[in-house]
Amino acid sequence: MKRAVFLDRDGTINIEKEYLYKSEDFEFIPGVPEAIRMLNQAGTMVVVVTNQSGVARGYYTEDDIINLHRHITRELERSDAYVDVWLYCPHHPDGRGSYALPCNCRKPLPGMLQEAATRYDIDLDNSIMIGDKLADIEAGQAAGCRTILVRTGYGAQVEQAIGPQVTVCDDLLSAVKFLL
Numbered sequence: 001m002k003r004a005v006f007l008d009r010d011g012t013i014n015i016e017k018e019y020l021y022k023s024e025d026f027e028f029i030p031g032v033p034e035a036i037r038m039l040n041q042a043g044t045m046v047v048v049v050t051n052q053s054g055v056a057r058g059y060y061t062e063d064d065i066i067n068l069h070r071h072i073t074r075e076l077e078r079s080d081a082y083v084d085v086w087l088y089c090p091h092h093p094d095g096r097g098s099y100a101l102p103c104n105c106r107k108p109l110p111g112m113l114q115e116a117a118t119r120y121d122i123d124l125d126n127s128i129m130i131g132d133k134l135a136d137i138e139a140g141q142a143a144g145c146r147t148i149l150v151r152t153g154y155g156a157q158v159e160q161a162i163g164p165q166v167t168v169c170d171d172l173l174s175a176v177k178f179l180l
């Protein structure tokens with residue numbers, strides 16, 4: 001079985017911008033390509049799991065998400081880094097049409113992590129979820145992973161609200177250095 005690091009996207013990989021979908025608005029948090037390259041070199045699977053309720057809300061489409069992820073892939077290539085798997089949840093209970101689902105993939109539920117584990121033979125007990133929101137930590141815990149909160153994005157605010165049992169690092173690069 002494989003070991004994975006599950007990464008939240010907005011606020012963890014890139015600077016948090018409300019309902020980001022345009023590649024020209026995408027901006028890495030400093031050190032992120034290097035951090036992902038270190039995970040690649042360590043033989044750890046890198047799986048991005050991101051809530052994208054902007055689709056359900058009608059702000060952008062699934063194609064926009066896929067195009068943005070292609071852009072991020074190209075940007076990572078410049079640093080010899082890559083994401084193994086991109087997963088997103090387009091749903092929201094208050095959304096529109098077929099996206100208006102109480103699904104099991106929207107974090108804090110662990111559906112995306114569990115789906116990745118089934119598809120790619122990932123050992124969740126030996127894997128880590130890293131993110132900047134409480135929903136990331138809760139999804140990781142629900143899947144049986146270790147968790148790290150980063151202080152980028154909303155993380156510094158979340159840190160004030162949670163107990164001392166959660167591991168906290170300044171950003172993704174320091175989290176990866178802590179892990180490896």
Ligand SMILES: [Zn+2]
Nearest residue numbers: 089091103105
């Ligand atoms: Zn979903």
